[in-house]
Amino acid sequence: MQHCIATVSLSGTLPEKLEAIAAAGFQGVEIFENDLLYFDGSPRDVRRLCQELGLQIMLFQPFRDFEGCRRDRLQHNLERAERKFELMHELGTDRILVCSNVQPDVIRDNAVLADDLHQLAELAARHEVLVGYEALAWGQHVNSYRQVWDIVKTVDHPNLGVILDSFHTLSIKDDLSRLTEIPGDKIVFLQLADAPILNMDVLEWSRHFRCFPGQGEFDLPAFLGPILQSGYQGPLSLEIFNDGFRAAPTGGTAADGRRGLLYLEESTRARLAASAEPSAAAVLPQLFVPAPQPQYDGVEFLEFAVDEAAASRLARWFGKLGFAHAGQHKSKSVNLYRQGGINLILNSEPDSFAHAFFVAHGPSLCASAFRVNDSAQALQRAKQYRARSFESRVGPNERQIPAVRAPDGSLQYLVDPGADGSSIYQSDFDMLPGAAGKQGLLTGIDHFALGLPEETMDAWMLFFRAVYGFKAENEHVLPDPYGLVKSRVLHSPDGSIRIPLNISENRNTAIARSVSTYRGSGVQHIAFATDDIFAAVAAARESGVPLLEIPRNYYDDLAARFDLPDEFVASLAAANILYDRDAQGGEMLHVYTAQFEDRFFFELLQRRAGYQQYGAANVAVRLAAQAQSRARQQARSNWYD
Amino acid sequence: MQHCIATVSLSGTLPEKLEAIAAAGFQGVEIFENDLLYFDGSPRDVRRLCQELGLQIMLFQPFRDFEGCRRDRLQHNLERAERKFELMHELGTDRILVCSNVQPDVIRDNAVLADDLHQLAELAARHEVLVGYEALAWGQHVNSYRQVWDIVKTVDHPNLGVILDSFHTLSIKDDLSRLTEIPGDKIVFLQLADAPILNMDVLEWSRHFRCFPGQGEFDLPAFLGPILQSGYQGPLSLEIFNDGFRAAPTGGTAADGRRGLLYLEESTRARLAASAEPSAAAVLPQLFVPAPQPQYDGVEFLEFAVDEAAASRLARWFGKLGFAHAGQHKSKSVNLYRQGGINLILNSEPDSFAHAFFVAHGPSLCASAFRVNDSAQALQRAKQYRARSFESRVGPNERQIPAVRAPDGSLQYLVDPGADGSSIYQSDFDMLPGAAGKQGLLTGIDHFALGLPEETMDAWMLFFRAVYGFKAENEHVLPDPYGLVKSRVLHSPDGSIRIPLNISENRNTAIARSVSTYRGSGVQHIAFATDDIFAAVAAARESGVPLLEIPRNYYDDLAARFDLPDEFVASLAAANILYDRDAQGGEMLHVYTAQFEDRFFFELLQRRAGYQQYGAANVAVRLAAQAQSRARQQARSNWYD
Structure with a gap:
């Protein structure tokens, strides 16, 4: 499968990050907005740099606190989104991550959220971009992929889909049974993170302790398996907030990330191979299969x-x-x-x-x-x-x-x-x-x-x-x-x-x-x-x-x-x-x-x-x-x- | 007031710790059992060293998982306690901390706990030592000073009292209103720790993030004030588990601890001085009062x-x-x-x-x-x-x-x-x-x-x-x-x-x-x-x-x-x-x-x-x-x- 990583996962300046990502063999990159803001060059410069390195910009992220905002802010938020869509054109990417609103005054009414996201999807259609809606585990009202999927189904717009992130789902021990409900083509993007099991505030846990697949204790195959069975064929992408990685040499961290995704593919393949479901067998050819482990x-x-x-x-x-x-x-x-x-x-x-x-x-x-x-x-x-x-x-x-x-x-x-x-x-x-x-x-x-x-x-x-x-x-x-x-x-x-x-x-x-x-x-x-x-x-x-x-x-x-x-x-x-x-x-x-x-x-x-x-x-x-x-x-x- | 500190609060070998504690001006020390176990000398050597340094050994701690244990272990636990009482004689201290049982199979019946502690108090009487019973915030059944006080009242034995620890009380936002119920002479010892407010597992928080008064965010005067009002006149003692202190130069940490206790005295005095209660006014002369803060x-x-x-x-x-x-x-x-x-x-x-x-x-x-x-x-x-x-x-x-x-x-x-x-x-x-x-x-x-x-x-x-x-x-x-x-x-x-x-x-x-x-x-x-x-x-x-x-x-x-x-x-x-x-x-x-x-x-x-x-x-x-x-x-x- 294609492999991708968010720039926030690595230390260094944006060019240092992109070079390390390319060297590690990733096909794509998520541009984390702050990395762009702090970069001493234009979005077109970033696009050119990625092209030179053979990297595709697969996602721009995040766009925050959009849906269910105070009604007098909605128009401003749409204008804010439009500026980002324009910026995405300069970057040369067509996907954006919208994460669930964390503001205390969010409107807790799914009909309102659906309506806001419909307006955003319409705007996205005019700009020919795809919006992926993601539940943050600490979202004020929406904090589960299940809510996100319900709302996305309601909006039913070709420019709006779901973004799944293993951390936000596994950290809250969310019910995984509805993952297979989401058709693969409604999954705009898929982010993967492992983590040690820590009994602490989920926001702090997410911001400081995420790690690459195979470095933590999450059962990632249980998350990835059903998503692949439902037909998702997009990239596997790493979005890792980790205090150590922020400070570690960029190249080594990027190489570890690649290895982590390969390991996750092998582990998930082993899990699916043991399943009797035809949809599981159908996925196997996509997945990395190295020589067997020695005895x-x-x-x-x-x-x-x-x-x-x-x-x-x-x-x-x-x-x-x-x-x-x-x-x-x-x-x-x-x-x-x-x-x-x-x-x-x-x-x-x-x-x-x-x-x-x-x-x-x-x-x-x-x-x-x-x-x-x-x-x-x-x-x-x-x-x-x-x-x-x-x-x-x-x-x-x-x-x-x-x-x-x-x-x-x-x-x-x-x-x-x-x-x-x-x-x-x-x-x-x-x-x-x-x-x-x-x-x-x-x-x-x-x-x-x-x-x-x-x-x-x-x-x-x-x-x-x-x-x-x-x-x-x-x-x-x-x-x-x-x-x-x-x-x-x-x-x-x-x-x-x-x-x-x-x-x-x-x-x-x-x-x-x-x-x-x-x-x-x-x-x-x-x-x-x-x-x-x-x-x-x-x-x-x-x-x-x-x-x-x-x-x-x-x-x-x-x-x-x-x-x-x-x-x-x-x-x-x-x-x-x-x-x-x-x-x-x-x-x-x-x-x-x-x-x-x-x-x-x-x-x-x-x-x-x-x-x-x-x-x-x-x-x-x-x-x-x-x-x-x-x-x-x-x-x-x-x-x- | 007299100041004391537990050896676990500092880095170094036991002699390094004791020398730093004396140099910082503490009158006493709690011997944390592991520091004794790892020390390359006998308990009498420790006693002699403390005497030379002008330090009184004010407490030996901790004694764990005693009360409410499996019935076939009670006799063994009493024998275990007796060995520690003998060791305390060699150390030259008469107080021991017994912390509430954390084992999953503890008997959740206060009558049984009281009976066990009564037996322990009888044994303590024969050895002329005082047992202080303390609630750990993560105790399996007993986790509040209020339970401890209820049980100690039931036992009603001159060799059994309460040990209070600010962390165990403030970390769980416990009701402070019953602190004044405990007569000062039933408080065998008083441990003080500050901490940053962290939304995490209380055991991990306690073991790694405690700090000296004035370094954290607890309202310590609200805890200490009522205890002093109830007539406690024993030492103020620091028991600080802190990853940084474990690694920091011993002398500087000990000096900070002393400063923290002085600061706590001043802060508590200010709080009590504002109170109309006569018991508050009575306490003031005991407390440190430096020159006023500048403008x-x-x-x-x-x-x-x-x-x-x-x-x-x-x-x-x-x-x-x-x-x-x-x-x-x-x-x-x-x-x-x-x-x-x-x-x-x-x-x-x-x-x-x-x-x-x-x-x-x-x-x-x-x-x-x-x-x-x-x-x-x-x-x-x-x-x-x-x-x-x-x-x-x-x-x-x-x-x-x-x-x-x-x-x-x-x-x-x-x-x-x-x-x-x-x-x-x-x-x-x-x-x-x-x-x-x-x-x-x-x-x-x-x-x-x-x-x-x-x-x-x-x-x-x-x-x-x-x-x-x-x-x-x-x-x-x-x-x-x-x-x-x-x-x-x-x-x-x-x-x-x-x-x-x-x-x-x-x-x-x-x-x-x-x-x-x-x-x-x-x-x-x-x-x-x-x-x-x-x-x-x-x-x-x-x-x-x-x-x-x-x-x-x-x-x-x-x-x-x-x-x-x-x-x-x-x-x-x-x-x-x-x-x-x-x-x-x-x-x-x-x-x-x-x-x-x-x-x-x-x-x-x-x-x-x-x-x-x-x-x-x-x-x-x-x-x-x-x-x-x-x-x-x-x-x-x-x-x-």
Whole structure:
């Protein structure tokens, strides 16, 4: 389908917005009136600029407080409309959005509203434009598309139709059953916005918290499906008022918007494909259908960008945590460390992607690899969702692994079992005596958490949902001693890959300082699964891994909260193990290491009896303990020396 | 009265919080349980630390979800309480806050709740502690102090009383009439929080948007007055959950909290003093009473910190705007410029306060002077509100003008007519032939606007309300092309001094870039009043002042919006004058200059027919025009060369 976006959705000046919209591949644009008012050029200049960029101006908006106004204002309002119609000719667009009147003195009589809109439609006919009437969720009298449709039916004029907007309908939990009543050709335009579910004033919610499809929590396919079934074939258009987008780089936001519409098409297609109605089947060919989502089987490896010195320091951490040096790359300064099913790679190859990453961000996670059933298909899907792919230089007989750029520029490799059953390491690495890896106490990567610049969370959400089909869990708000942190987990549908994403709006939290030091996102911690946390802690201590010390008061409270045997609490306290229990009796026992150079840390974690969370209740004590230990740590020499 | 604050109100580790609380002059502290849990030391360590700091631990809080729980949990809950009572002994405090149960399965039977609380009170009696029962606004069954009081009366136990919290009562617009029913000695504790009026979920509102008295919009005297009348003589305590405070420097926040409680005492005293009830009069002696608020008579002068080069550049701007060089300081490199009633000072004296300000912030407004009826009294009041005063070095026969440090460290001079009727300039300046100043087209300082770091807005609000008795107008949210800007005006009660304060949460707005470049707050623009805007614009153009060019589209829309004669709109457009009209027909006509070195700009402004606003509707077009002209301006040579 054709894609369109309102200029108000993006930051910048009008020319900056239009260029970004064209670059993202939209076919059209809604000109938001204020963007035109503030533009230092004529409407014809805007028309010319759009033409040069290959953009069609699909809508001019909004026209406010027209219908049902004080009777002595009607003539003025019609003259005001006529000025806008003339302006639309200069812009070269034939559609205008009229939103329902929000003035307290509006006349609450549908016959009067219909009569006013009939006059407007007559005027529109003379100017050869189409008026679309839209219900604002906070309209004074008209606030539902159902009222709008009743009035438009009454007026019954070829130059008047309906404009639908998902926010105004879904925010008030409006009855969707009458959407199919509206014939597609009476829908002048269709605006789409997602949003987080917030229990707040709907006007404020709309003005500040809208987001792109796939970034929020609305059931947009339930809205779009019936509209398409009724025969609407016009563009899908984004109208997003979002404080973050107003301030974010224009190009990236526009690209996200495009991806959001593609994702919405795929989601809606899936919903309609499951329907038995012939009108649903008829719509399917119009809708975007990318390659299917991969099936996942956990994290194949994590790769760190380091230099020689950092490689040696980090390798010592790995050793103390029970990893064996399992392989050495045949042609590059790249080494593999292994324990159980966990593969960790240190990449200090000069003149490589990893090196560039190291120069920009210091020692950091530069790549992760997901095990998928079909890597070619997974890559195809990613490209269809406009993700950038990456091809590394490979030596002779080395294997090219498909890779995608994450929103922060790091890599996500897609690794499948391969036709010949060979591992990806066999072709590229000289495997060492310890190649099988220790069958140690750590069995797998439970999750790895990233710290992000706060304004990028929405982009990551959409990227993982669309490109990979991941699911997002609920957000947690957690107190760092120096501000609040927001955390949200993305996981593959089977749960084998879990990635908590953390942001902070406050400058001095650990997350924000890390983002600032790293100059961008970066790994915050890596959690290794174990089947015996007490043994794992004992082994780690034995080999000299420093663990984060947990205040004794935490354990006193734990005993009061969970009614645990005193000996058990004492054993937790002795090992600095944190504890959580869910409502079903599932338990999590976990311990944190000290920080690797104030950058990231490791977690050892045991889940019992089906516990599925991440111990959010313990994050605050961890953050406080980290803050308290930071000064001490900095004063001490590094523990591995 | 005694002042107290909950540790949760501040950022930092527990020792950092306690030190800041003591330094701000509080007598006591509420220990928020999580701060204790996360603290790397025992409860006795906390007790010792507080003793060293001269702080009394006045309350331990909170104890949750106790009463009306599932019957098989009651015994566990009592044991849980007993552990906390023991902990309170170690802390050395005898009061605990029990907040109303929020669990969905709470038993909704006041007899059961009373019975549970009776058991708790009996246990408390054995441990010699007092339990205060508080209604959370989102309590599952108990959510009003009125229910709490009914239950506490039923229990009728010396170890059980009521805890009142202004947020929980005012947020739900609860009936205040029963506050006086509660005898003062049954009020175990009193928590005070202000908040902006937000139409949102009350739990979210409470957790993120509370603020100190004088920073929000609650009518706190209406809450506190009756409580004092009923005989409560315990401490006034702040319990503030605020995302900004969690991230702000600890010491400054604590000092603001103290100022807020003093302000609340003064405001409540004023309310009670107006009451005829004897119980109101009886309370007055307990309450803070500072020197009265000054009467104002406009801005006496504005002073800029500059070096010699910047002084010369800015002096040329003043000249072109019609100012005369009116005086030269007798002993310092300080010059006075004058037009009508406007005095502008350029201070390039080395080794002075202004010089330090210039070094830190570049060319900037370092001082403003308010005309008051009694400067000594005004200074006394400021000191009573814990503002820092400032004494400049003066030469022989020079006059010492009382001054106060604003929240950003700039100065606010307090100038009164003086006993001998001499002007403040006569003693310090050699007045020049133009000393009378031009009787030009600019007649006064209408307002001067500051750009602030976003997290400092609350502090400025409280400072101006408490120290100066200024009033705050409603906040406006305005779109900059690169993010949103929030603007709020403070004005003296008579309206003769008006100071719009602007903040932005987004990094790339003009305000945020200025704050970042300036390293702190700074003047954004100065608006000069005129009685003839067209003549003022003509004169400014004549002398070569560059005005901000306004897009023609703005004027096309203006004509449509306001139904103005075409010739009038054309004359506005020709002069780049912006126009606004209020509902009463008051009009504002105003024009902006280009930026002085991308720092600040000037506004020429005419108010007609009682217009009292600031043309907020025109700010967006100004911001867009400034963004569009920035690139052009940077390319051009400076206009004054």
